[in-house]
Amino acid sequence: MRILTLAVAGLLALSTAASAQCGGNFSTFVQGLKAEAVQKGHSQSTVDSFFRSVQQDPRTLRADRAQGIFNIGFTEFSRRVISQNRIDNGRRNADRYDAIFDEIERRWGLSREVMLAFWALETDFGSFQGDYNTVNSLVTLSHDCRRPELFRPQVFAAIELFENGDLDPATTTGAWAGEIGMFQMLPEDILTKGIDGDGDGHVYLKTSQADALMSGANMLSSFGWTPNDPWLQEVSVPEQMSWEDAGLHTTKSGAEWERLGVSPRWGSIRGDLQASLILPKGRNGPAFLGYPNFQVYFEWNQSFVYVTSAAYFATRLAGAPVFTPGNPSPVLGEGEIKALQTKLAARGHDVGKIDGILGAGTRAAVRAEQMRLGLPADAWPTRELLNRL
Numbered sequence: 001m002r003i004l005t006l007a008v009a010g011l012l013a014l015s016t017a018a019s020a021q022c023g024g025n026f027s028t029f030v031q032g033l034k035a036e037a038v039q040k041g042h043s044q045s046t047v048d049s050f051f052r053s054v055q056q057d058p059r060t061l062r063a064d065r066a067q068g069i070f071n072i073g074f075t076e077f078s079r080r081v082i083s084q085n086r087i088d089n090g091r092r093n094a095d096r097y098d099a100i101f102d103e104i105e106r107r108w109g110l111s112r113e114v115m116l117a118f119w120a121l122e123t124d125f126g127s128f129q130g131d132y133n134t135v136n137s138l139v140t141l142s143h144d145c146r147r148p149e150l151f152r153p154q155v156f157a158a159i160e161l162f163e164n165g166d167l168d169p170a171t172t173t174g175a176w177a178g179e180i181g182m183f184q185m186l187p188e189d190i191l192t193k194g195i196d197g198d199g200d201g202h203v204y205l206k207t208s209q210a211d212a213l214m215s216g217a218n219m220l221s222s223f224g225w226t227p228n229d230p231w232l233q234e235v236s237v238p239e240q241m242s243w244e245d246a247g248l249h250t251t252k253s254g255a256e257w258e259r260l261g262v263s264p265r266w267g268s269i270r271g272d273l274q275a276s277l278i279l280p281k282g283r284n285g286p287a288f289l290g291y292p293n294f295q296v297y298f299e300w301n302q303s304f305v306y307v308t309s310a311a312y313f314a315t316r317l318a319g320a321p322v323f324t325p326g327n328p329s330p331v332l333g334e335g336e337i338k339a340l341q342t343k344l345a346a347r348g349h350d351v352g353k354i355d356g357i358l359g360a361g362t363r364a365a366v367r368a369e370q371m372r373l374g375l376p377a378d379a380w381p382t383r384e385l386l387n388r389l
Contacts, residue, residue: 046162046163055133060176132175166190197215231293238261247379257289
């Protein structure tokens, strides 16, 4: 799932001359990759062996263009991916790999529940890691002219993994976007963040739980995780408050939120930490306090729904109760959100692509229009708002 985060970075990055090369005859394109790999210092025999079986993969392109899982809301998505069976498996894995989790908690200050939730959502504890040939996917997406600057560097990183004995171009499989292993890490991440957790001299993220868990922990820590601090906490909110203060754009100390009437449904609010009030489905739906570590989740994945679900799942594994769904206004359909985005854009708001996805830009624009119209500014789009616009 790292591809969503990297996509944002790729859009902001200036493409180099090499990364701008894409399209055209696929065989000719591969020859260009081979020549560049040799220029980077890889031996001709290594390069020839790496690219020997490479093929263009139409299935990868179809998967790239069919992303739509995050169009559904938080309640629906979290219920779909967080089952009692996954919670039970998570707790069994916590016991089975207790020594590994002890080491992760000692070295990085990362709760085992956080790692277990990611492990569950990424690959169902390693049971399904993707069946796309990794090299074929990376080369196909590099050849495709949508985001070559994103995927071309991953091809050369994969060559290094091949040289290290950690990737087989013919047999290594993973996600459609080239992520490998139980935590779905891209080749560059494996090179820079991979950990040989079992001491065998290799980083095998597909078959070694120690390697996968420690590599994932090392990567998450590198994003700025504060050791041993909380990440998310379900809370109850008063019926009336300044809803425009809710959202990732605003932080207050836990003590300030308590003075405003926010109370914990589980545990105690950390009054000394800054936190954002998270309302995934508006003021009438579930509510959470997101502490600084919650922001780190977005370095792993840019989807608000995925991030909130992963963070909430970790709290469930730690003993939190099922969240209170509340009675939020019905979620708008994809067509309605597109219509809303079109109207917001016409009023000068930057909502990004008109894609029917309730992203951060659309939520910010919704909040602004709610404030202008005198509606509760909780950033949750309703049909009333759509009609008023």
